[in-house]
Amino acid sequence: MSEIFQIPAFTRAMVALFASGVAFPLLGVYILSLELIPVRFGVMHLSLLGAAVGLMLGADPMLFAILFAVAAGFIVSGLSARGSASNSGGAMALLMTTSLGIVFILFYKTNIQAIEAFNLFWGNVLALERGEVFLVAVVSALIMIGSLFFLRPISAVLFDRETAFAYGLPATAVYTGILVMVCVGIGLGIRITGALMVDAVTLLPALAAQSLKKNFRSTLALASVLGVLSNLSGFALALAFDLPTSPAIIVVGSLAVLACKLIFYIQKKAEGGRYARSENY
């Protein structure tokens, strides 16, 4: 068993999954709070296009994925300034389908190997290179530091952006910062879990944490813990049962969501029972 830790690809995967497990679920909480679900679909597809362009040019697909994702972030930020970001479903659908169409044209017309294209959709954490892992670790650290240092401005913007602005906070700058973090995270996530399963490292731990209805700080902390647990246990399951890593992480993350919902339900029921008993006395 210990031999497995000697394999560089394995340790690189572990580091990337740990770092993204800690930091990316915070992005999931931001996505949910800012109602950016359709937006993150658009960003996901645009960063997939970026990765495909990177492959076509023989460059690092992750770098291009991030560049395209950040560009998407600024587009979204611009839409948001006009008050239409969170309800821009039509525009996002157009962006998604167009990006996907161009991606397949690029794959068809260039010499991109099928396995490389496949990795973009499904991810291959064991194929991560050293520089890519370093980038994941640095970005994860920046997300954590940014979230810790600016926790109050971030929570104020998530709670009510208009009121935060009215009280003198540079709410647009904070909102743009959050969006850029989300977009960079999605761009990086493509290489780790693949475009179709970025939610595994962002949204699922956040959904699980939110379903326990704790306060904002506890939700962030819990999302991080669940993110690490999902990533690492999903990876362990994948190795033990010869499964693809990303789907294994998704299944574990989904089970975490169900477990948290069940725990909340049981807690509520117990509180209700206690209340009913105290009423009887």
Place this chain on the structure above:
Amino acid sequence: MRPAQPLAAAPGAQSILRAENLAIGYRRAAPVVRGMRVNYSPPDTWGRVLGFVGPNGAGKTTLLKTCLGLLQPLEGSLRLLDTDTRHSSFASVRARLAYIPQNRPEGNAGQLRISVWEAVSFGRLGRSGFTGRLHRADREAIDAAIAYCGLESLAGSAVQDLSGGQFQRVSIARAMAAEPRLYLFDEPGSYLDQAGQDAVRKLIASLAESGAPIILVTHDRTLMELCDSFLFFENGKAALLDAKEWHAPREGYGS
């Protein structure tokens, strides 16, 4: 009861609100009000209450949002506390305004579980630096505002678990924590039951007694009684009236 810290009017301010040929509204839409010329400069700003009144859609909330810099004037200029809302220096004025919105935030954002204390602390955002770090003076102002609004027992509760009336009191406490130079209320008491409306009305009345100038968007007749001047919106125009002028010809207006 008075606020722990006196809420003084703008020192040296000559005018609370001044509009010159102002057109307001949303971009890519026809102006809601145009050609507004108003100079609300009472000789003594202490405890002054200006009511924005008029039918729905006449531009009351639109002007309030323009006052806060949330919307830009479409034409002309708007000065609040002697500062043009489009000027870069308005950011420092905005940090001393207190906005009390009509509703609680909606959707997922409104589900963000933060405590009453944290929600009130957002009133200090304009003063507490880039990272929002709170100092002792900030904490004292927050505690005083919570106590003034009778929210001590709820300070640790999540705002999502509060009733509409309690939430409005949180909004007012947040405004007080800002130690503002001007309060801006957007239809306080809307959607509240009678008890909630009465509690909010009492709080606004005591704020007015404490001296802070107030701008109040309202349809509520009992809140109108607190106002000493009115900005009446109708048919794309707005006119400044004193209390006597307002009450005489429009007996049927307000609920």
